[in-house]
Amino acid sequence: MKNKFRILKILITVIIFGFLLSFSLKRFNDKPMEKVTVKLTQTKNRVYFIDEKDVKDLVKKSNPTKRVGDINIPELEKKLNQLPAVDSANVYLNLNGNLNLDIKQRVPAFRLNKDDRDFYVDEKGVEFPTSKNYSFPCMLVMGNVKKSEYVKLAELVSKIDRDDFSKKYFIGIAKKNGNYELLTSEGYFKVEIGDLEKIDLKVKGFKAFVEKFLIFQDPEKYNKVSVKYENQIVTTLNPNFKENDSIISVGKKELAKLPVINQKKEEAQKKALTPQRVEAKKETRKEKPKVTEVKKKATIKPKSEESKPKVTPRKEIVKPKVVEKKPAVTPKKVESKPKAKVKIE
Incomplete structure (x- = not known):
């Protein structure tokens, strides 16, 4: 009997407590939202991207009836976090029916x-x-x-x-x-x-x-x-500084003297030439030694056109020297003969 009485007593207290709780919750939900508090968390550098008025307007749009029971706290937090300048947001209600919003703004590192x-x-x-x-x-x-x-x-x-x-x-x-x-x-x-x-x-x-x-x-x-x-x-x-003009000009002159740069310039000029110009230059270079050979051959043949080009100019120079000695020998023999004839007479 005692145990049954205890169980009955517990059930009665639970029912009374539930009734009072539902009554208080109903009364709390029907209560008008009296105050909205927006708290902007302070950061190292203070920023003012979010205005309290804009946040309160967002709360009013989410709860047009202004009843505490009609506030959807998770949905309101989601909307606040979707704001581009909001880093984090926390929304909660007091027992007095006041809505509190703790908002942390983003701090720009650079623009x-x-x-x-x-x-x-x-x-x-x-x-x-x-x-x-x-x-x-x-x-x-x-x-x-x-x-x-x-x-x-x-x-x-x-x-x-x-x-x-x-x-x-x-x-x-x-x-x-x-x-x-x-x-x-x-x-x-x-x-x-x-x-x-x-x-x-x-x-x-x-x-x-x-x-x-x-x-x-x-x-x-x-x-x-x-x-x-x-x-x-x-x-x-x-380059626009006056004192640097002379330094830059001297540096350019010194760089121009380097053989490596000159070689690169020559290579660039060779690449710029077309293949037809290169072939024309080669032909002109080949024709120049032929002209000199013809001139030498013309000097070698002073006397006869039938003589062969094999004879070198040195041999022809030696021959006229031998020919010049022969007339010097003959006049000596001619002068000795008349002297002998005179003695015989």
Whole structure:
């Protein structure tokens, strides 16, 4: 009997508790939504892409009856998370019937100008559009940047923002022909870094170049400073700077003297010649020695046309010398004969 009484007592309390709970839930659901609280979570850099008024208008559209029971909290969270400038959203109700919305906004890492479009990218590599009412001050990036490079590019921008030296010099990033260039506040030269690997080492190399060398030079003297090569800094002179005109002209003259360049020029000229011109030149070169041979043969034949060309000019020169000696011998013999005749008489 005692056990039955206990079971009956438990059932009665459960029924009474359920009745009271259903009554309170019904009363709570019929209660009007008195207050909507929008809490924007603070970040390192404050942003104002989302307006509280816009969020409250979204809540009103999702619950036109303004009854607590008609609010679909999961659906409202989904709509808030679909907003491009929202990183995360949390929606919950108090016992008083107040609706609370905790929203965390996206913080841009940089602003990208790509394919005639302008948008923000956060540190997670997520794109979201710019706002008409608010503009966040961040690094401007230009060029055909791939989505796979967003995270590394965001890390580069954060490193520049944390370093006072880099933040003072670099105001933008541009990608040209697969190489990244840092735009300087001076506006006279660019810093070429190549890819996004070993960024710390490249920035340190440029910092050393500025502190030990560039500080004593005119910034207008250079057009580009490249630190993309390991343990090397390559500078390009500005041709529009007056002091560089003489240096550039002298360098061109010295390069023109190099035999390698001259050989390349000759090869280029040979390639530019057509095959017909090459054959014409070869024929002219072959004809020149034939003309000289004919002239030599004409000099060899001074006396007779029937003599053969085999006789060399040296042999013909020797023969007239022998002929000249014979008349010198004959007059001596002729003079001795009359003397003998005179003695006989």
